[in-house]
Amino acid sequence: MMKFVCQITKEYGVATMVDMNCIMIDGSGMCGGCRLTVDGKMKFTCVDGPEFDGHLVDFDEAIARANIYEAQEQKVFERRHHYCNLQAMADAEEAAQKKEEK
Ligand code: FES
Numbered sequence: 001m002m003k004f005v006c007q008i009t010k011e012y013g014v015a016t017m018v019d020m021n022c023i024m025i026d027g028s029g030m031c032g033g034c035r036l037t038v039d040g041k042m043k044f045t046c047v048d049g050p051e052f053d054g055h056l057v058d059f060d061e062a063i064a065r066a067n068i069y070e071a072q073e074q075k076v077f078e079r080r081h082h083y084c085n086l087q088a089m090a091d092a093e094e095a096a097q098k099k100e101e102k
Contacts, residue, residue, distance in 0.1 A: 002018050002054060002059065003059035003060075003063070005054070006018065006054035006055055006057070006059070009054070009055070010054075010055045015053075015055075016053070016054035016055060017051050017052070017053065017054060018051065018052055018053075018054035018057060019049075019050050019051050020034075020036060020045045020049055020050050020051075020052060020057070020062065021050070022034035022035075022036065022045040022050075022062065022065070022066065023065070023066065023068075023069070024045065024046050026046075027046045028046065028047070029044045029046055029047035029048075032044070034046045034049075035065070036049070036052070036057060036058065036061070036062055036065075037057075037058035037061050037062075038052050038053070038056045038057050038058070039053070039056040
């Protein structure tokens with residue numbers, strides 16, 4: 001959305017600052033996890049930002065980098081909904097106890 005807002009504000013000559021929310025690893029400017037291209041120059045969100053001139057940010061690159069770990073994130077998301085075998089055993093035990101109580 002920021003990309004398109006910046007395209008519109010650029011058209012109307014409205015200065016636009018953006019707050020980039022990149023993947024950050026060490027926050028020191030050394031790992032490169034938060035790297036962006038701004039006005040053709042390499043910048044690190046953690047030390048050079050996070051605010052940048054929105055008209056100069058390469059949003060296509062930033063979006064592509066933000067989606068780099070999409071497959072891994074999907075796997076983690078799927079595992080989060082995994083029904084733990086220990087929980088299944090505990091639920092079965094609880095159900096058996098309730099059945100005995102009746
Ligand atoms: S978080 Fe590592 S360079 Fe910015």
